[in-house]
Amino acid sequence: MWGDNLKIINRDFYMDDTLAVSKNLIGKNIVHEINGNRIIGKIVEVEAYMGPYDKAAHSYNNKVSDRNRIMYGPGGFAYVYLIYGMYYCFNIVTKEENKPEAILIRGVEPIEGLDEMAKRRYSLRYDELTKPQKRNLTNGPGKLCIALGIDRSLNGYDLTKPPLYIADPSDDIHYSIKTSKRINIDYAEEAVDYPWRFYAEGNPYVSPVKVKD
DNA sequence: AAAATGATCAAG
DNA sequence: TTGATCATTTTA
Numbered sequence: 204m205w206g207d208n209l210k211i212i213n214r215d216f217y218m219d220d221t222l223a224v225s226k227n228l229i230g231k232n233i234v235h236e237i238n239g240n241r242i243i244g245k246i247v248e249v250e251a252y253m254g255p256y257d258k259a260a261h262s263y264n265n266k267v268s269d270r271n272r273i274m275y276g277p278g279g280f281a282y283v284y285l286i287y288g289m290y291y292c293f294n295i296v297t298k299e300e301n302k303p304e305a306i307l308i309r310g311v312e313p314i315e316g317l318d319e320m321a322k323r324r325y326s327l328r329y330d331e332l333t334k335p336q337k338r339n340l341t342n343g344p345g346k347l348c349i350a351l352g353i354d355r356s357l358n359g360y361d362l363t364k365p366p367l368y369i370a371d372p373s374d375d376i377h378y379s380i381k382t383s384k385r386i387n388i389d390y391a392e393e394a395v396d397y398p399w400r401f402y403a404e405g406n407p408y409v410s411p412v413k414v415k416d
Numbered sequence: 417a418a419a420a421t422g423a424t425c426a427a428g
Numbered sequence: 429t430t431g432a433t434c435a436t437t438t439t440a
Contacts, residue, residue, distance in 0.1 A: 250435070252435070259435070260435090261435080266425095268424075268425075269424085270423080270424065270425090284423085284424090284435090285422075285423060285424090285434095286423095286434060286435065286436060287420080287421070287422085287433095287434055287436050287437080288420075288421030288422035288423070288434085288436095289420070289421050289422075289436080289437080290436050290437065292435055292436085294435085307435055309435085339437095343436070343437070344435070344436070345436045345437060346436085346437075385435075386435075387434090387435060387436075388435060390433085390434080391435095417439100417440080418438100418439090418440085419437105419438085419439080419440095420436105420437090420438085420439100422434105423433105423434100424432105424433085424434090425431105425432090425433085426430105426431100426432095426433105427429105427430090427431095427432105428429085428430085
């Protein structure tokens with residue numbers, strides 16, 4: 204497994220239009236080398252956060268804070284923050300300096316290091332998981348951070364080098380990309396309807412749509 | 417349907 | 429300094 208040549212995606216990839224990068228990220232691998240193991244998840248769902256004019260974005264109205272400062276840097280860096288006091292969200296910053304846009308990773312398909320993921324999520328081996336546990340391993344932004352070992356210590360990390368990077372997939376699978384509104388941004392007024400969520404049609408690791416109360 | 421849980425942010 | 433909020437998940 205350490206012999207596989209995974210091609211790391213370079214910074215140019217992230218400097219493009221954020222919606223284009225969002226679609227281009229579907230099918231790419233997130234690779235985390237940790238404790239001598241390699242954990243890989245294939246990106247199947249993302250959301251774009253479009254900066255100053257997007258009421259759902261942390262950088263709306265060019266607001267700067269200690270938390271969102273990394274969004275104002277160049278593309279290809281990790282923006283990781285704590286949400287609801289207990290889960291992390293992993294974003295990839297895009298575009299040049301002072302264009303504070305980023306892409307939230309909402310779902311990944313487990314590819315490698317399944318036992319590592321199962322251990323981090325459920326303290327079990329992968330083959331001990333029930334079918335629902337397998338499906339719930341990485342089908343949400345907080346869940347995938349646990350499974351991939353991503354936390355606040357990786358905020359601001361340069362994603363063009365190990366131990367955490369994005370790589371081209373070794374397979375050549377084509378994904379039909381669907382578009383929808385973003386999830387759980389009810390506070391965002393007119394931005395709630397913007398079609399900035401992208402996902403691989405039919406993939407079981409796309410996060411489940413929330414049922415209305 | 418509702419709890420869990422704490423950093424963050426804007427108001428005072 | 430304080431209180432409300434929150435790009436979620438789990439449990440019931």
